[in-house]
Amino acid sequence: MIRAFLLAAVLVVVFAAPAAAHNVTAGADLRIAQTIAGAEVTLVIKGTSRVPGPLRIGVVAYERADGLPVSLEVRSLTGGHTVTGTARAAAEPAYTELRVEETGPHQLTLRAGSEVAVVPFRVLVERGSAGDFLVYGGLFAAGLLLVGGLLTGATSRRGPAMLLSAGAAAGVTVAAMVVVFEPMLPPGPPDGAAPTATAQPAGGRPFAQARMETAPARPAPGQEFTLRVDLTDGSTGRPVDDLVSHHEALAHVVVTSEDGRYFRHVHPLRTAPGRLEVRLRADRPGRYLAYAELEREDSGGQLLTGGFAVEGEPAVAAVEETVAPTLRPAPTLRPAAPVAGRPATIELPAEGRVRPWLGMAGHLIVRNQDGSFLGHVHEMGTAGDRLRFTFSFPRPGRYLAWAQHATDGRIVTMPFTVDVTGPGSASAG
Ligand SMILES: [Cu+2]
Structure with a gap:
């Protein structure tokens, strides 16, 4: 009997489905960075433990976003129940409470300025586990049997009393076994x-x-345009609509001009199944390279590339882009002349108080000159106001690099170049 019980419990947990992509659970918040209405924000849907109950949604402001009004609509895809509300982006946002009636698939429609994003997600609530059932069931049965044993013992009927006490001991044993072994089970x-x-x-x-x-x-x-990324499944040709939040975004898009003077790291909006869009503006004519870093559920991370051309006379605002980089101090490199294929340390001072962004203190994006290589690493967890990265440049040559971190109300981008030597050449050390 007990064996059958334990076996059933093990089967339940072994065949349990793995946790899916955009889930709002009691334990975890869903965080998705969005570039919307010319601002950089992170949408936060707080984990929930009670359904029906309130779902708390906030919009964290990172760049040009403080006070940005956002309208929210949460719709259940199974029941159709829809609730609406508003939020205001802030560094420490106030959370808007929208009541959800059921667990399962939902979608959040986010509107700011003239832009709309639709974020699919699931509301999940932890059920009591099979283990909990066995622990409480075992203890409850043990309690009943023990009382029975004491009562029969008191009326001096030895045989049945022994039997009931043995049953109680078994119940306690089951409960204790589950307490000991349950942490090992998924x-x-x-x-x-x-x-x-x-x-x-x-x-x-x-x-x-x-x-x-x-x-x-x-x-x-100088003209605003939309960069559109349409994702299709290589085998079925259908839209890919199962992106998982990867470093707090459905996709990280980096756009650079061929010469590297233009750099944007943005987080496109999901506007339709398999479609991501972000609005951009470039002030110079020329060829632009675009990279999308994303992760499909049950598939792993991947980097997709593309490009486009901007044609016409340079816009007036083009002047400001070239001034900023020359004002920044050069980063400290160790070794001073990095060698291809070996890790190099890059350290540079942060500008102001560092706020975590996309789950990290700092981001380093590296491109080679022709754009055929793009790398992305994260800050190593340096204390204080410095950022430190470790990066292995794949081949000798000149690289364009951008270190990024968030501070109050702004995302700081620090561009620099690194010359990398071959393993055979003498190091200038
Ligand atoms: Cu990103």
């Missing part, structure tokens, strides 16, 4: 989880294929 699926996929391709889902284009097709300098 938790069961929470309420509202996606049903386990039956036909999962072996080795995970294929990588997404991207088509990157701009609207209008030939943006003019």
Whole structure:
């Protein structure tokens, strides 16, 4: 009987579905960076433990976003129940409470300025685990049997009293065993989880294929345009709509001009299934390179590339872009002449108080001159007002690099170049 019970419990946990992508659970908040209305924000949906109950949603301001009004709409995709509210972006946002009626798939529609993003997510609530059931069940049964044993013992019927006490001991043993072994077992699926996929391709889902284009097709300098990334599944050709939040965003898009004077690190909005869009402006004509870093559920991270051209006379604002980089101190490199294929340390002072952004203190993005290589690493956890990165440049040559961190109301971008020597050449040390 007990063995059957334990076996059933083990089967329940072994066949439990793995946790899915955009989940709002009791333990974890869902954080998604968005570039919207010319501002950089992070949408936060707080984890919830009670459904029906309030879902708390806030908008953290990072750049040109303080006080930005955002309208919110949460809709249940199973019941259709819809609630609306408003939020204001702030460094420490006040959370808007929207009541959800059920667990399962939902979508959040976010509107700011003239832009709209639709973020799919799941509301999950942890069920009591099979282990909890066994612990409480075991203790409850033990308690009943013990009382029974004492009562029968008191009426001096030895045989039945022994039997009941033995049962009580077994109940306590089951409970104790579960307490000891349960931490080693994976938790069961929470309420509202996606049903386990039956036909999962072996080795995970294929990588997404991207088509990157701009609207209008030939943006003019100084004119706002939309960079659109359409993602399709390589095998089925259908839109890819299963991106997982990866470093707190559905996709990280880096756009640079060929010469590296233009740099944007943005977080496009999901505007339709498989479609990501971000509004940009470039002040100089020329060729631009775009990279999208994203992760498909059950597939791993990938880097997609594309490009577009800006045509026409340079816009007036183009002047300011070239001034800023020359004012910054050069970073400290160790070794002073980095060698291809070996780790180099890059250290530079932060500008102001460092606020975590995208889950990290600092980000370093590195591109080679022709744009065929793009690397991205994170700050090493240096205390104080310095940022330190370790990066292994793949080949000799000149690299364009941008170190980024968030501070109060602003994202600081520090561009610099690094010359990397081959392993054979003498190091200037
Ligand atoms: Cu990013």
